[in-house]
Amino acid sequence: MTPVPPRPGATAAAAPPDRNASRGPSRRDLLRWGAAAGGAFALSGLLAACSPQSTAAVRSGRADLAFWTHDPGYEKFFTQALPVADRKSDFRFALDITTIAAADIPTKLIAQAVAGTGTPDVAGLEIGAFCRMLRGDIAKELLSDLSPSVAAQQDDLIAARLTPFSKDGHLYALDSDTPLCVYYHRADRFEALGIPDDLTTWEEYMDLGAKLNKSKGVSLHAVAVTDPGGTLQSYQILLLQRGGDMYDEDGGIAIQTPEAERTLQFLVDGVQSGAIATVADMYGPSLQSGLKGGTILAVDMPSWYASYGIKPNVPEQKGKWRVRNLPRFAGGGSTTSVGGGTGFAVLRDKPLTKAGIDLVLAAYLDPDQQVKRYQDLGYLPTLRSVYDDPRLAAMSDPYFGGQQLFGVYKSVVDDVPSQHQSADAAILQTVLSGYIIKAYKGQISPKQALDAAAADFRGQTRA
Numbered sequence: 001m002t003p004v005p006p007r008p009g010a011t012a013a014a015a016p017p018d019r020n021a022s023r024g025p026s027r028r029d030l031l032r033w034g035a036a037a038g039g040a041f042a043l044s045g046l047l048a049a050c051s052p053q054s055t056a057a058v059r060s061g062r063a064d065l066a067f068w069t070h071d072p073g074y075e076k077f078f079t080q081a082l083p084v085a086d087r088k089s090d091f092r093f094a095l096d097i098t099t100i101a102a103a104d105i106p107t108k109l110i111a112q113a114v115a116g117t118g119t120p121d122v123a124g125l126e127i128g129a130f131c132r133m134l135r136g137d138i139a140k141e142l143l144s145d146l147s148p149s150v151a152a153q154q155d156d157l158i159a160a161r162l163t164p165f166s167k168d169g170h171l172y173a174l175d176s177d178t179p180l181c182v183y184y185h186r187a188d189r190f191e192a193l194g195i196p197d198d199l200t201t202w203e204e205y206m207d208l209g210a211k212l213n214k215s216k217g218v219s220l221h222a223v224a225v226t227d228p229g230g231t232l233q234s235y236q237i238l239l240l241q242r243g244g245d246m247y248d249e250d251g252g253i254a255i256q257t258p259e260a261e262r263t264l265q266f267l268v269d270g271v272q273s274g275a276i277a278t279v280a281d282m283y284g285p286s287l288q289s290g291l292k293g294g295t296i297l298a299v300d301m302p303s304w305y306a307s308y309g310i311k312p313n314v315p316e317q318k319g320k321w322r323v324r325n326l327p328r329f330a331g332g333g334s335t336t337s338v339g340g341g342t343g344f345a346v347l348r349d350k351p352l353t354k355a356g357i358d359l360v361l362a363a364y365l366d367p368d369q370q371v372k373r374y375q376d377l378g379y380l381p382t383l384r385s386v387y388d389d390p391r392l393a394a395m396s397d398p399y400f401g402g403q404q405l406f407g408v409y410k411s412v413v414d415d416v417p418s419q420h421q422s423a424d425a426a427i428l429q430t431v432l433s434g435y436i437i438k439a440y441k442g443q444i445s446p447k448q449a450l451d452a453a454a455a456d457f458r459g460q461t462r463a
Contacts, residue, residue, distance in 0.1 A: 055351050060090035063355035066120040067095045068109070070102035073377050074124055074176070074342070080372075081363035088366070089358035102342075106132035113142055119347050121356040125173055127164055127341040128229070128425060134167055134251060135423035144348040145170040149357055153365055156383045160418040165343040173343025174364045177304065177379035180409050180416060181237050181337040184310055185220075185298035187322040187401065193218070202238075202266065202327040209275025219277035220298045222290065223267060225440065227281035228433035233339055234282075235436055237300060239263045240417045241337035242329050251422040253457050255432070255450050262331070264439060264446035271440045278440065288313040300326055302339040303409060307378045311399055318399045323408050336412035338419055380409055387413055424461045431456040 069075055075097050082093045098120070100108060106129045112118040119142075125133065133139040147170055150157060158178050165173040193212060199205055209220035224230030236246060244259030254260075270276030277296050279286040282305075290296030291314045301309060310321060325335055344364065346356035363369055370381040371391055381387060392406045422428065435449035444452070 057354060058351045059354060061092065062094070063091040063352050063359075064094045064096060065122055065352055065356055065359060067097045067122045068100055068105055068120040069097065069124040070100060070105060070126060071124070071342070072099065075099065077373060077376060078359070078363055081359075081369060084366055084369060085359045085362035088362040089355070091355045091358060093355070093359055102126040102129055105129055109142065110138065119350070121350060121352045122344060122346055122360060124176070124342050124344050125165075127175075127343065127421070128429075130165055130173060130343055130345075131421050131423055131425040133172065133345075134421060139167050139172045140170070142347060143172040144346040144353055144357060145172065146174060146346070146357065146360075147171045149361055150174070150365065153383065156385050158382050158384055158413070158416060160338070160416045161341065161382050163418040164341060164421050165345075173345040174360055175382055176342045176344065176364070176373070176377075177340070178382050178413065178416060179302035179304055179338050179340045180380060180412060181241070181300055181302050181326055181339055182323045182408055182412075183298060183300050183326050184305065184321060184323055186294070186317070186320055188320045189218070189294060189297050195220075200328060201330045203330045205327050206266070206270045206273070206275045209270070210273035213274030218295050218297050219290075220275055221270060222277040222279050222282070222287065222296050222299050223271065223440075224281045225278045225437055228429050230281045231433040231436055232429050235264065235267060235432075237302075237337045237339050238267065240334070240419060241326060242331075242333040243417070245418075245420050246425075246428065247420040247422045249420055251420065251424075253422070253428065253454055254420075255428075256454050260450055261446050264436065264449060266329075267436075268439050268442075268446055272442065283309055283313070291317070300337075303380050303405075304340060304378055306397070306399070306405070319401050321400050322403055323400055323405050325408060325412055334412075334417050335415045336417075338416060374406075380413075384413065424457070427460050428453070428457050431460070 067075075067078065069078075079095060079097075082095070085091070085093050103126075105123060105125060109119060109123060110132070133143065150171065161175040161178050162171055165171060165175060193216065195208065195212075199208070205220050209218075212218050212220070223234035239245065239260060242259045242263050244257055244263060245254050248254045267276065271278060277290055279290060279296070281287065282299070282301065287296070287309075291310075299305070299309075306323070326337065328335060344360050346353060346360060350356075364373075365383065367383060367386050367389070370383055370386045371389055373379050374381060374392060375395070381389075381392075386392070387406075387410045393404065393410070395406055396402045396404050432449075432453040435444065435453045438444045439446050439449040
């Protein structure tokens with residue numbers, strides 16, 4: 001699930017030239033079969049057979065790294081981090097950067113690996129795209145295990161943000177963010193409508209939201225209903241907060257639980273009462289219309305949504321918005337949730353693998369770099385100790401009325417839930433989002449929606 005829409009100007013890398021083998025299936029055939037199977041093709045032997053012999057590992061000197069990313073923000077951040085990496089390692093770094101749409105990076109990465117040429121040294125894998133790496137031995141075959149490299153800071157790293165990029169106890173990418181979810185709301189409209197400041201539970205907000213929708217035509221939350229990824233994320237955020245998850249530790253489906261059913265029932269009730277508005281997606285014209293028209297007064301979304309959702313859609317409402325902790329569920333759960341993220345991975349067994357690891361560690365685990373990443377990109381630190389940095393506590397945001405947002409994030413960071421993933425996440429996104437919409441419309445019950453999605457998922461993954 002991609003947390004933000006692709007940025008304008010993202011371009012895909014050119015496909016590698018086709019060099020057919022003299023006997024047996026061509027590489028074009030192998031790539032086609034792998035794509036048709038959604039990555040289910042047993043790639044471990046294929047990768048080993050098609051990859052060229054490794055050349056000697058480079059331990060120092062100049063390192064011109066091939067670097068793939070979907071976001072120009074990362075391009076700028078890593079470029080500016082090169083002097084830090086130079087100081088912290090025996091390399092002198094330069095980057096050859098290719099910008100590729102987030103969903104295309106794993107496809108092209110696997111294709112280039114099968115072709116035996118053209119793989120990057122470092123690649124940024126959006127959290128949904130990283131699921132492709134979890135199939136079979138793909139991660140093990142292609143990516144470096146970063147666990148030994150981060151061992152010294154293991155106790156400081158926020159463990160919940162290692163989980164989505166790990167498999168079988170091995171860490172294959174370092175997350176760019178701790179994307180804590182908060183409650184964005186129009187403070188001026190809340191005050192004008194007499195919404196109390198001491199409401200603490202989702203149930204209280206939704207009861208009041210239903211009344212306000214009937215009398216004033218406003219909603220206190222919004223969910224996506226046209227974009228499958230957004231539809232699933234709207235549900236997943238609250239499911240994680242409630243203590244559930246989409247998948248178990250082994251990547252098996254985990255949506256037939258009391259937490260999953262109660263979460264969907266909560267959303268269904270809110271949508272049908274009007275307390276929760278429905279929009280096509282959480283970024284486009286229908287959301288913007290609700291924000292501009294003052295009919296959508298609040299949303300629960302991750303920390304990065306301030307820069308990618310609220311501010312771009314309603315810049316004229318500067319000073320009117322505030323951020324607070326998510327309401328809790330009356331039945332328990334966390335004070336926050338998570339959504340999105342991008343992990344930076346290093347390709348294994350390449351001449352510059354060590355240089356790639358040194359770059360990622362220098363850019364992402366240096367405390368000053370963690371501060372800079374939040375200052376420049378709005379991405380929260382992944383080292384717990386950095387939440388005590390006074391530079392972050394002192395930052396204020398004029399758009400949010402001068403509010404010091406970092407204090408809100410720090411107050412909930414120790415409650416962040418883990419998020420497990422599956423190689424078959426794309427299948428569940430497709431089937432579950434459709435059943436969620438049916439539940440919103442009252443066509444089926446939440447339990448029926450979850451049972452049907454689980455049955456479809458198991459049927460398709462068995463096939």
